[in-house]
Amino acid sequence: MSEEIDNNKIVVFTGAGVSAESGLQTFRDSNGLWNNYEINDVATPAGWKNDPALVLKFYNERRLEAAEAKPNDAHRAIARLQEKYEVVVITQNIDDLHERGGSEHVIHVHGELRKVRSTIDDELIYDIGADTIITGDLCEKGAQLRPHIVWFGESIQNYEVSVEHIKTAGRVLVIGTSLAVYPAAGILKKARYHAEKIIVSLDMEKKPFGYKWIRGRATSIVPHVADLWLESKKIS
Numbered sequence: 001m002s003e004e005i006d007n008n009k010i011v012v013f014t015g016a017g018v019s020a021e022s023g024l025q026t027f028r029d030s031n032g033l034w035n036n037y038e039i040n041d042v043a044t045p046a047g048w049k050n051d052p053a054l055v056l057k058f059y060n061e062r063r064l065e066a067a068e069a070k071p072n073d074a075h076r077a078i079a080r081l082q083e084k085y086e087v088v089v090i091t092q093n094i095d096d097l098h099e100r101g102g103s104e105h106v107i108h109v110h111g112e113l114r115k116v117r118s119t120i121d122d123e124l125i126y127d128i129g130a131d132t133i134i135t136g137d138l139c140e141k142g143a144q145l146r147p148h149i150v151w152f153g154e155s156i157q158n159y160e161v162s163v164e165h166i167k168t169a170g171r172v173l174v175i176g177t178s179l180a181v182y183p184a185a186g187i188l189k190k191a192r193y194h195a196e197k198i199i200v201s202l203d204m205e206k207k208p209f210g211y212k213w214i215r216g217r218a219t220s221i222v223p224h225v226a227d228l229w230l231e232s233k234k235i236s
Contacts, residue, residue, distance in 0.1 A: 005192050006086070007170035010229070012078050013188060014091045014098070017176025017201060021219050022069040022097055044152050052144065053135050059147040060132040063113045066095035067130035074175060074218035075101025077226040084230050088165045090158075092177060092184050094149055107165070109156045109184050115148035156184050163190045172211075173225060174199040175218050179206065198225060198235050 016026035041047045042058040079102030081087045089098050089106045094113045098106045118124035118139035125148055126139075137145045150156050166172060172191045178201060179185040188208050191197055197211040200221045207213050212235065214221050228235060 003164075003167045005170055005194060006168050008084075009086045009088070009165075009169045010081055010171045010173060011166045011169040011191075012081075012087060012089045012103075013166075013172065013174045013177070014078075014089065014093060015175070015177025015179075015181075015201075016093060018072075018074050018091075018218050019069070019093045019095055019097060020176070021074065021217060022072045024065060024069050024095060039152070043149075045154065048146065048151070052146070055147070056133055056135065059113065059149065062094075063130055063132070066097070066113050069095065069097060071097045071101030072219050074222040075103070077223040078173075078175075079103045080226050081229060084232075085171075088169070090162045090165065090187065092181065107158045107162055109150070109158050109162060109187075111147070111149035111157060113147070113149070116145040117148045119143045119146050159183065159187070162187050166190050167192060170195055171229065172197045173222075174201070174211065175222060176201055178203050179208065196234055200225065 020026050037058050041051065042055050048055050075097050078087065078089060078098065082104060087103065087105065089103045091098055091106060091108055092110050094108065094111050096112065096114055114127055114129055116126050116128055116133055118141060120143040121141060124139045124141065133145050135144065139145055166187055167190050169191065172195055174188060193210065199207065199211050199213045200216060200218055202215065202217065204213055225235060
């Protein structure tokens with residue numbers, strides 16, 4: 001993939017704040033609990049080893065919640081940018097609200113709720129939609145299925161391809177993340193110096209160099225940003 005900057009290309013990088021505006025709870029807002037589950041019990045390899053049934057129950061609940069959630073104005077505004085630009089969405093979110101909101105090219109770095117995979121072969125991935133899985137549900141090789149989710153302590157997915165996309169983008173829009181989760185947040189440091197780089201978020205751990213921070217809710221700010229970019233205007 002060429003690393004020449006493409007002014008017709010936008011990379012949108014999204015975090016939990018976008019999904020929160022569709023009613024989905026986030027780890028960060030839960031003080032280490034998520035619907036009374038301890039994060040270490042349900043989002044770590046050790047938790048899976050200790051009690052896989054509990055982990056499956058937790059993600060079954062999250063999968064149903066995500067299926068009932070609806071894309072919001074920010075999701076739809078991102079999709080509208082496709083009318084004029086090549087748009088690549090890189091998301092830390094594990095729901096499919098971007099896809100249902102109309103975005104055609106979505107890269108998940110923390111996995112996807114609607115998918116499960118084999119515990120002995122990471123290449124065996126299955127799309128189950130909003131269905132549930134339990135202990136005893138096996139892959140074609142006879143091994144237990146697990147959520148296709150990046151747990152704490154595991155490597156993020158699609159890092160290299162995400163970096164290649166952001167290196168070539170003429171515009172970068174970051175939404176709904178405080179940039180506290182690495183290495184995913186480190187992808188943003190790979191953006192080109194001359195790219196227009198905007199962050200829309202309610203809070204910020206540390207603003208990356210060269211980015212303009214607009215404090216506010218995604219559903220309020222992102223449609224306005226999309227309108228300006230569709231008119232080929234920079235954000236002042």
